[in-house]
Amino acid sequence: MPLREDSSVPEQLVFAMEVTLNGLMAGVLYALVALGFVLIYKASGIFNYAQGVMALFAAMTLVGIMNGQVPFAHLINAIFGGHVTHFGWTVPSFVAIVLTIGVMVLLAWMVQHFVMRHLVGQEPIILFMATIGLAYLLEGVADLMWGSEIKTLDVGLPQGINLWIDETTFQIFDYGFFIDNLDIVATIIAALLVAGLVAFAQYTKQGRAMRAVADDHQAALSVGISLSFIWVLVWSVAGFVALVAGIMWGTKSGVQFSLSLIALKALPVLMLGGFTSIPGAIVGGLIIGVGEKLFEFLIGPMVGGATENWFAYVLALLFLVFRPQGLFGEKIIERV
Amino acid sequence: MKDMDDSSVTEDGRTIGGVVMEMKNITLRFGGVVAIKDISFDIREGEIRAIIGPNGAGKSSMLNVISGFYVPQEGDVWFRGSKRPAMRPYEVARQGIARTFQNIALFDGMSVLDNVMTGRLNYMKTNIFQQALWRGRAEAEETENREVVERIIDFLEIQAIRKTPVARLPYGLKKRVELARALAAEPKLLLLDEPMAGMNVEEKEDMSRFILDANDEFGTTIALIEHDMGVVMDLSDRVVVMDYGKKIGDGTPDEVRNNQAVIDAYLGVSHD
Numbered sequence: 295m296p297l298r299e300d301s302s303v304p305e306q307l308v309f310a311m312e313v314t315l316n317g318l319m320a321g322v323l324y325a326l327v328a329l330g331f332v333l334i335y336k337a338s339g340i341f342n343y344a345q346g347v348m349a350l351f352a353a354m355t356l357v358g359i360m361n362g363q364v365p366f367a368h369l370i371n372a373i374f375g376g377h378v379t380h381f382g383w384t385v386p387s388f389v390a391i392v393l394t395i396g397v398m399v400l401l402a403w404m405v406q407h408f409v410m411r412h413l414v415g416q417e418p419i420i421l422f423m424a425t426i427g428l429a430y431l432l433e434g435v436a437d438l439m440w441g442s443e444i445k446t447l448d449v450g451l452p453q454g455i456n457l458w459i460d461e462t463t464f465q466i467f468d469y470g471f472f473i474d475n476l477d478i479v480a481t482i483i484a485a486l487l488v489a490g491l492v493a494f495a496q497y498t499k500q501g502r503a504m505r506a507v508a509d510d511h512q513a514a515l516s517v518g519i520s521l522s523f524i525w526v527l528v529w530s531v532a533g534f535v536a537l538v539a540g541i542m543w544g545t546k547s548g549v550q551f552s553l554s555l556i557a558l559k560a561l562p563v564l565m566l567g568g569f570t571s572i573p574g575a576i577v578g579g580l581i582i583g584v585g586e587k588l589f590e591f592l593i594g595p596m597v598g599g600a601t602e603n604w605f606a607y608v609l610a611l612l613f614l615v616f617r618p619q620g621l622f623g624e625k626i627i628e629r630v
Numbered sequence: 631m632k633d634m635d636d637s638s639v640t641e642d643g644r645t646i647g648g649v650v651m652e653m654k655n656i657t658l659r660f661g662g663v664v665a666i667k668d669i670s671f672d673i674r675e676g677e678i679r680a681i682i683g684p685n686g687a688g689k690s691s692m693l694n695v696i697s698g699f700y701v702p703q704e705g706d707v708w709f710r711g712s713k714r715p716a717m718r719p720y721e722v723a724r725q726g727i728a729r730t731f732q733n734i735a736l737f738d739g740m741s742v743l744d745n746v747m748t749g750r751l752n753y754m755k756t757n758i759f760q761q762a763l764w765r766g767r768a769e770a771e772e773t774e775n776r777e778v779v780e781r782i783i784d785f786l787e788i789q790a791i792r793k794t795p796v797a798r799l800p801y802g803l804k805k806r807v808e809l810a811r812a813l814a815a816e817p818k819l820l821l822l823d824e825p826m827a828g829m830n831v832e833e834k835e836d837m838s839r840f841i842l843d844a845n846d847e848f849g850t851t852i853a854l855i856e857h858d859m860g861v862v863m864d865l866s867d868r869v870v871v872m873d874y875g876k877k878i879g880d881g882t883p884d885e886v887r888n889n890q891a892v893i894d895a896y897l898g899v900s901h902d
């Protein structure tokens with residue numbers, strides 16, 4: 295809605311507020327992807343490059359199941375010369391989500407048993423390389439299983455501009471904010487997810503064991519914790535977080551391969567928040583989300599725009615120079 | 631099982647039962663280094679068994695074999711009357727063997743209480759759904775385990791630091807928290823790798839008292855590595871002496887002290 299001439303609040307400030315709110319919502323998604331990274335990194339010291347692809351894979355699997363797509367249809371048709379593509383049924387979104395969670399747990403188990411188990415005790419760089427391989431493999435499998443065309447995802451989350459916010463802000467500022475309902479729901483879901491994860495880590499047996507493994511492998515073994523069980527668990531939880539991120543992003547922009555690129559945005563988020571800090575991932579995500587939107591709004595016009603492409607990385611670079619442990623990471627003190 | 635009713639009573643009135651743990655012809659190599667060379671010995675129920683020897687003798691390696699962290703190339707481990715199949719360290723822990731480490735291994739991100747609580751993980755049986763949906767049972771279990779933990783915390787006199795993050799504790803207290811975590815598991819066999827290393831005299835006295843009391847009050851069978859001969863003589867019922875991976879002595883503290891091979895090993899090799 296247009297800004298009225300007689301507004302008492304400076305119009306730049308009102309715009310900036312709207313931009314900030316939208317940035318916060320975008321930041322939620324970055325935070326979720328970063329959260330998946332942190333979970334795995336804390337528990338196993340593995341920097342999981344495949345986290346973004348996991349979000350893509352989860353979203354594609356969800357759409358595929360909901361639409362009753364036949365997995366590996368192209369492959370099956372190529373081998374047996376058929377023309378199957380769909381089973382001819384659709385699956386309710388709730389059931390499909392539960393099934394997708396099952397697939398992500400299976401994926402976690404496979405990653406542990408076929409890859410990570412054989413790399414225990416290897417250098418971090420080797421583990422990192424393994425996850426790069428995993429990312430490409432998973433992307434290929436996703437393509438082969440569900441096809442590469444862009445799909446729409448609708449699990450019933452509300453979408454469209456929130457009228458209440460629009461009207462309320464119009465009454466206060468004489469300018470209605472455009473906030474998408476989907477962003478609001480996404481924020482609430484992300485908050486619930488984080489609260490759930492914290493409760494899980496604090497109060498359940500498996501959560502305690504997970505924290506123990508994150509702190510010290512030897513000590514964890516000595517109290518009877520199976521590391522490989524915890525790693526499957528952690529990859530499953532990361533897979534679940536990836537699914538939530540995938541649902542949000544997919545609902546907003548369609549399920550497509552560019553989804554895995556949000557993983558790259560998670561990198562600067564991690565540099566800000568620290569690789570081992572869950573609050574860091576959340577705050578870092580929000581800062582990057584707000585930061586890049588505000589920067590584009592304030593500075594963008596002066597430098598010809600498109601600052602969102604590089605702002606996060608420059609900010610991360612500054613952090614690398616001045617505060618390499620991130621906002622919340624433990625201070626790095628070289629032992630001599 | 632042959633030694634099960636072969637029990638005896640010590641001077642201070644503790645009962646020592648049959649063999650709980652028996653190491654048979656253990657050999658452990660790291661590449662060219664032979665850390666343990668064909669060693670056999672046993673541990674009896676209720677006793678305090680010391681393993682001593684100069685630096686690099688293979689003491690920690692032996693403890694690591696018992697707790698499953700190292701897998702020997704040769705030899706068998708017998709626990710409670712049966713031969714133990716190849717096991718991972720966490721499986722050994724679940725059988726009731728708890729341990730501490732030479733270089734303290736605590737969960738630095740947790741409080742003292744939470745660290746000690748992890749010793750109870752194997753006693754928590756409710757699954758994740760029960761914990762989420764059926765709080766009653768899970769809470770009862772939590773309370774039960776908390777009681778055991780609080781008893782251990784009182785016993786080791788660390789009530790004052792219950793809520794302190796372990797990373798902030800001084801060295802001596804860290805060692806005590808590690809002991810608390812191991813005791814919380816109510817182990818059938820407790821392995822202590824140099825529980826008093828780096829401590830001052832007063833701290834050593836406290837730690838000795840705790841070890842003796844744990845053995846006396848809970849009847850815990852203990853195998854410990856220690857360099858301080860005075861402490862070893864005071865604490866242990868029987869001593870295994872190692873040098874360069876070989877067993878050079880085995881017996882009561884008095885027997886070992888008068889063993890020529892042991893005397894030579896200690897005079898010939900520097901130790902701290």
Ligand SMILES: Nc1ncnc2c1ncn2[C@@H]1O[C@H](COP(=O)(O)OP(=O)(O)OP(=O)(O)O)[C@@H](O)[C@H]1O
Binds near residue numbers: 664665683684689732
């Ligand atoms: N994981 C390992 N890899 C390679 N060599 C090892 C390993 N663990 C122990 N060793 C070697 O085995 C030998 C015995 O070491 P161990 O730690 O058991 O001695 P120790 O008696 O505990 O000595 P200390 O009193 O110094 O603790 C040493 O030569 C050591 O270098």
Ligand SMILES: [Mg+2]
Binds near residue numbers: 690691732
């Ligand atoms: Mg040692």
